[in-house]
Amino acid sequence: MIVISTGPPARARRSKLSAALLADMAVRALREEAQLSPKPGLVDRRGGGAHDDMDLPLLLASAEALRPTFWSIADVAGRMAVGVELREELGRLGRVGEATMLRITRGVNTHRGALWTLGLLVAAAADADDEREAARHAARLATLPDRHVPPGVVSHGERARQRYGVRGARSEAEAAFPHVVEVALPRLRRARTAGLAEEVARLDTLLEVMSLLDDTCVLHRGGLEGLRIVRSGAERVLAEGGAGTDSGHATLIELDERLQARRLSPGGSADLLSAALFLDMVPWPEHVARAERKVLACKR
Numbered sequence: 001m002i003v004i005s006t007g008p009p010a011r012a013r014r015s016k017l018s019a020a021l022l023a024d025m026a027v028r029a030l031r032e033e034a035q036l037s038p039k040p041g042l043v044d045r046r047g048g049g050a051h052d053d054m055d056l057p058l059l060l061a062s063a064e065a066l067r068p069t070f071w072s073i074a075d076v077a078g079r080m081a082v083g084v085e086l087r088e089e090l091g092r093l094g095r096v097g098e099a100t101m102l103r104i105t106r107g108v109n110t111h112r113g114a115l116w117t118l119g120l121l122v123a124a125a126a127d128a129d130d131e132r133e134a135a136r137h138a139a140r141l142a143t144l145p146d147r148h149v150p151p152g153v154v155s156h157g158e159r160a161r162q163r164y165g166v167r168g169a170r171s172e173a174e175a176a177f178p179h180v181v182e183v184a185l186p187r188l189r190r191a192r193t194a195g196l197a198e199e200v201a202r203l204d205t206l207l208e209v210m211s212l213l214d215d216t217c218v219l220h221r222g223g224l225e226g227l228r229i230v231r232s233g234a235e236r237v238l239a240e241g242g243a244g245t246d247s248g249h250a251t252l253i254e255l256d257e258r259l260q261a262r263r264l265s266p267g268g269s270a271d272l273l274s275a276a277l278f279l280d281m282v283p284w285p286e287h288v289a290r291a292e293r294k295v296l297a298c299k300r
Ligand SMILES: CC(C)(COP(=O)(O)OP(=O)(O)OC[C@H]1O[C@@H](n2cnc3c(N)ncnc32)[C@H](O[C@H]2O[C@H](COP(=O)(O)OP(=O)(O)OP(=O)(O)O)[C@@H](O)[C@H]2O)[C@@H]1O)[C@@H](O)C(=O)NCCC(=O)NCCS
Pocket: 090, 091, 092, 093, 094, 095, 109, 110, 111, 112, 113, 114, 115, 116, 117, 119, 120, 146, 155, 156, 157, 158, 167, 168, 169, 170, 172, 213, 214, 215, 216, 217, 220, 221, 267, 268, 269, 271, 272
């Protein structure tokens, strides 16, 4: 069914990626982020980090509970043109997803930020040739108004933005996810090219994002001093050679202890790492075409 929208006319879906596959990749990205260890201040295989209300089984259950939401998002985005109607439908689905998450976690906010970021990217992936195009489409969706946002309590992110004048999850999306596309993905790929083990490459990617992001999750719990500790601490681990060196690893463990002692959790950076893992997993038409051109050139 083609739905008439107030945006540009509906186009046939270019992507051959099914809603089930997109949802599966989004859930896998969340699971892989959660399992990555040792992450400073965050939930991982070792425990709850700076959280006394979360652990790995809870994050994995929360990720799985979001599968139907990601499926519905991919499905609707594959059928509707980018426009206010699609934005409002995504808002509705996102709010249903948040309610499902809170039911499964008994009220703990495990993945609100990740659902926002991955939800927009899943929607955008339905009609993008590569990750940059997906981020631009997602930005366009994030910028569109949603008339059905319920008047509600002021979020932690909103309070941090008002108090410290920083940008948060919404601005990151509206700017086409610079910390995902310009920071995380290049770092992840450079680390792989340098031969680092996948877990080390991912940890160094997380640290790079942590060293730069205005994470409203950190600001909410620790103010500007908390943000300074997180950013400079992550920078120090990277300066010591990263998570894969003895000295970098020791500095990472010290940082983790410091963040746990102060209840500082870089949850926004964790969300953006999952977004990078998702974009890295998608078999983009442009990447497939490039690989095919390479094979053909080798045969000649
Ligand atoms: C636009 C929304 C994301 C709402 O944003 P807002 O900033 O107003 O709301 P928050 O509830 O604060 O959520 C933002 C979460 O985004 C993550 N984040 C933080 N900084 C950044 C950043 N610079 N860039 C990107 N992402 C960022 C972060 O998520 C993680 O932290 C969560 C835990 O946070 P918190 O609730 O504060 O938890 P605790 O500290 O543990 O609380 P206490 O124990 O102290 O009580 C966790 O979820 C991580 O994922 C921020 O928290 C968006 O949600 C929205 O508008 N949704 C409506 C639906 C919609 O339109 N959807 C469309 C697409 S599906």
